[in-house]
Amino acid sequence: MAVEAIDLVKDYGEADNVVHALRGVNVSFERGRFTAIMGPSGSGKSTLMHTLAGLDSATSGRILLDGADITTMNDKQLTLLRRHRIGFIFQSFNLLPMFTAEQNIVMPLTLAGEKPDRKWFALLVDTLGLRDRLNHRPSEMSGGQQQRVAIARALISKPAVVFADEPTGNLDSSSSAEVLEFLRRSVRDLGQTIIMVTHDAVAASYADRAIVFADGRIVADETSPSAERMNDLLTSQRRRSAAMAPAPTMAQLMDVPVPPQGAPARHMRQNDR
Template identity: 60%
Template sequence: MVTTPAVDETTGAGGPSGAAARADGVTKAYGAGDTQVLALDQVSVSIERGAFTAIMGPSGSGKSTLMHCLAGLDSVTSGKVWVGDTEITGLKEKNLTKLRRDSIGFIFQAFNLLPTLTAAENITLPMDIAGTKPDQEWLDTVVNTVGLSGRLSHRPNQLSGGQQQRVAVARALASRPAIIFGDEPTGNLDSRAGAEVLQFLRKSVDDLGQTIVMVTHDPVAAAYADRIVFLADGRIVDEMIDPTADKVLDRMRGFDAQGRTS
């Protein structure tokens, strides 16, 4: 079972090896006074290194907001967030940008590939912009893991949707970030292509030791994770270890029933 590491107050890291990311009492509010909306309400969560964590919840539960705060894409109203041993709350924008570039990978629902570049050029683009050279051995491992060896010279319009998302996955993995965040990464794919991408994400955890956090509404997608964190009304209300699609679906139906009776 996944456990939350004890907090080391001197470093802000969780336990000897620390967590890949951690939120401590995070609140995110929009508006003020009577019109204030709490997207997150005193959320504390620890993301284990080398594991696949899914974040689920009803629409408006705060799952994407939590991911954006953990990834440093959005600021918090109160509380603290760490990526590895670095507290990112209050970090200067220049330093936050560098941390995101060096330590975090992103996979979004939209593939966000440049149409004029080949698959290989799209994969290495963030490193090219940063002026760093990829580790060729690692890059070859990533390309083989996601099954793109025969597609590197193709441009996005020559690839299927599933292949384009695999390019996006490889791009996120290529710089060997400490953690990868995926926001509905299979949302624009059919079931077969979505399953392919999820298998590659699972494989990147199992074979490459990657850490992945994925927001999804899909019980089948969530079942690929090691652990699911459930949110409702801006709070963590449950978690599930070693999920199956049926167990996740039952839990989500429970949320729907609670919503109808509340």
């Protein structure tokens, strides 16, 4: 296993204000597989990814990443782990605008004072179709090309696992398909392990496996997910969450501002419509 969570709990706040983001989660992610994590807003999917990656601490439970228990590590150990064993792909690319694509790709190694494996670099560049873009700066590339550079940057240090947080959120449908195909290819051809958080059922269909989260728990675990199946699962969870939501109290109802008689609806606050 590349990553394993054991009885993982994450709470925010205290006493009456506590929020149970993760409720005793047990899940494993195999090496060399592409897994999508989905769920309604507030379900805990992003908290799970951040906790697995050591970006957020667990309230209780254990996380084993590449054989190491990260819940016992101090800040310095976690920093070194993230630098050498974890790759990150973000929705906003996070490329440095003053540097070329090649400089952005090798940046993690540059910061660590290390030199890239040129054979691995060449394999990444050719697999991701970036050979003719290495001397271009981010402003000279499309969104899809920028995200491919970000993928190469995440893979350059040969991490044990890559976490992708809504990697196609800022892309059009064509660029999204291009990036998702490259993520799938990096798993198939380069043996990478990718865990992706997404709200998009189509994006999840590119993965080998898709997990659905709701209320801090795993409620579905699909192998070879289809867009239709994932959309049905998400729709079902949203309806269930809406049905379980408490009805507004009389005090809450009375707190809704009422416009003066004859006042047009546009005078109401946007949030009150």
